[in-house]
Amino acid sequence: MNGPVRHLDHATLVGYSAGALPVAFAAVVASHLELCATCRAQLQAADAIGARLIEQQEGAPLSATARDAFRARLEGELIAPPPAAPMQRQADPDLLPTPLRPWFGERYSTLRWRAVGPGIHLLRAQNDVLGAQLMMLRTAPGRRMPLHSHGNNELTLILRGAYDDVLGHFGPGDVADLDADTEHQPVTSQGVPCICVAASDAPMKFSGWIARAMQAVLRL
Ligand SMILES: [Zn+2]
Incomplete structure (x- = not known):
């Protein structure tokens, strides 16, 4: 790989x-x-x-x-x-990366996703110690994700699937290190759902059709 x-x-x-x-x-x-x-x-x-x-x-x-x-x-x-040594990398594709397990659990198959719109599911880690928002997002294949910009920094890691946006193509393992001025609307690739984990130090501002639902969930 x-x-x-x-x-x-x-x-x-x-x-x-x-x-x-x-x-x-x-x-x-x-x-x-x-x-x-x-x-x-x-x-x-x-x-x-x-x-x-x-x-x-x-x-x-x-x-x-x-x-x-x-x-x-x-x-x-x-x-x-x-980070784990590369040799320790598990062969089990159902296991989340080790650093995410304290916040989301061990396995993709047991994640308790919350639907926030057609084809879009969200999971938010809740803990004051995080110091910023930490969430996982699962988007169905071939779907346009909500247009959003950021009040400050956002760091996204693609875990499964892929998407394209104005910055190019992002596949498994890739990170998008975005600053406050970036407004983007990723479109997920065909095939498997795109699963990302994102840290953000300010609430995202959504301006698309799904804005209210996403905003409501993020405020919980
Ligand atoms: Zn790297």
């Missing part, structure tokens, strides 16, 4: 390395890392630089919080688990 072709922004990886991302974002990042050797290598480089910086800054006025967060992530203490 080929690896993902759309990767994490460097800034996102550095933020993850420093333990500075909200847990919801860290869970999506760690899930991509589980699937992506390219980003795992980048993370190792970022970790090495971060470790050196911290050594140099010992006793200097670097924020103790930042230092502790970085250490916690390196030592695997962060709530979102560190």
Whole structure:
């Protein structure tokens, strides 16, 4: 199987390395890392630089919080688990990526989807510790997803299926690292439903036909 072709922004990886991302974002990042050797290598480089910086800054006025967060992530203490080694990748296609299991459960087959519109199902993780919204979205094949833009950042990982939008084609393992100005309306590929997991640090604003239903669910 080929690896993902759309990767994490460097800034996102550095933020993850420093333990500075909200847990919801860290869970999506760690899930991509589980699937992506390219980003795992980048993370190792970022970790090495971060470790050196911290050594140099010992006793200097670097924020103790930042230092502790970085250490916690390196030592695997962060709530979102560190990425699994590639050899440990499970053959069972029903298993969710390890970092998502604390929030959504172990298996795709037991997810309790909530219908929010024709062909569209949503599942939202509820926990204050997430620090941002974390949700899974399942969209039927060949369907136009609701047009939406973001008040701030959104990080989406495609788990199954694929979609196309103004930015191009996104398949399993690919990430879309979007900023506040992007308005997009993905169209899912034919074949299997598209399942994504997304972290967002502001409520999405929907402007399409399904707006009210989605908005109502997201406010729950
Ligand atoms: Zn990657």
